[in-house]
Amino acid sequence: MGVEENSVIENIKTRRSVMEYTDREVSDEDIKTIIDAGIHAPSGFNSQPWFFVVVKNREMMKRMSDHCKPRLLAMLEEATNDAAVEFKKKLEKEEFHIFYDAPVLIIVLGNNADVAVDYDCALCAENMMLAAHSMGIGSCWVGTGCFIQDNPEILEELGITPDYRVIAPIVFGYPVKEPEEPPKKEPEIVWVY
Numbered sequence: 001m002g003v004e005e006n007s008v009i010e011n012i013k014t015r016r017s018v019m020e021y022t023d024r025e026v027s028d029e030d031i032k033t034i035i036d037a038g039i040h041a042p043s044g045f046n047s048q049p050w051f052f053v054v055v056k057n058r059e060m061m062k063r064m065s066d067h068c069k070p071r072l073l074a075m076l077e078e079a080t081n082d083a084a085v086e087f088k089k090k091l092e093k094e095e096f097h098i099f100y101d102a103p104v105l106i107i108v109l110g111n112n113a114d115v116a117v118d119y120d121c122a123l124c125a126e127n128m129m130l131a132a133h134s135m136g137i138g139s140c141w142v143g144t145g146c147f148i149q150d151n152p153e154i155l156e157e158l159g160i161t162p163d164y165r166v167i168a169p170i171v172f173g174y175p176v177k178e179p180e181e182p183p184k185k186e187p188e189i190v191w192v193y
């Protein structure tokens, strides 16, 4: 089989970060399928240090967005990088919702006691986004959502204990349209024969 007909590679290459969602709900069955794909990721010493919070409450997501926005804006105050400056302009708009008003947010949390927790959870997150894409469901990892970590009330409402850290807040939903592929750099490779 040539690479062109390989559906796994095709799925990897066509996944996009979706920033516009329809109102269509993602079923709990589909959410379980997505999380199940996540937990099949590799992890250091097979520690599987993840824990998931599924948020389908739009009021809660709006509150989280309002909490996180000013924190990222403050962090980007001195930013000069083009992408960061563009994102800052979006953030400054009153109506901008960091979770894009998506129907569901799944937060991947990692157990702080685990040495490779960031790598493990990132692999889990990518599995989830790829699984969703193969099911026609779009996603976007919203790193900005990590700022909820400094809000004890939100953490309590979400059932997040101090043992766990927010690593990958990811929104899921049906895309309004497939985003175009952003430029991808050619890989720099050193070949050693």
Ligand SMILES: Cc1cc2nc3c(=O)[nH]c(=O)nc-3n(C[C@H](O)[C@H](O)[C@H](O)COP(=O)(O)O)c2cc1C
Binding pocket: 015, 016, 017, 018, 019, 140, 141, 142, 143, 144, 145, 181, 182
């Ligand atoms: C760690 C991480 C954090 C990210 N945080 C955000 C974010 O806060 N908001 C956002 O809109 N996109 C966020 N993204 C999505 C990236 O902007 C996106 O992956 C990148 O532009 C490449 O586009 P693609 O995913 O369609 O290939 C994040 C992605 C990663 C991996």
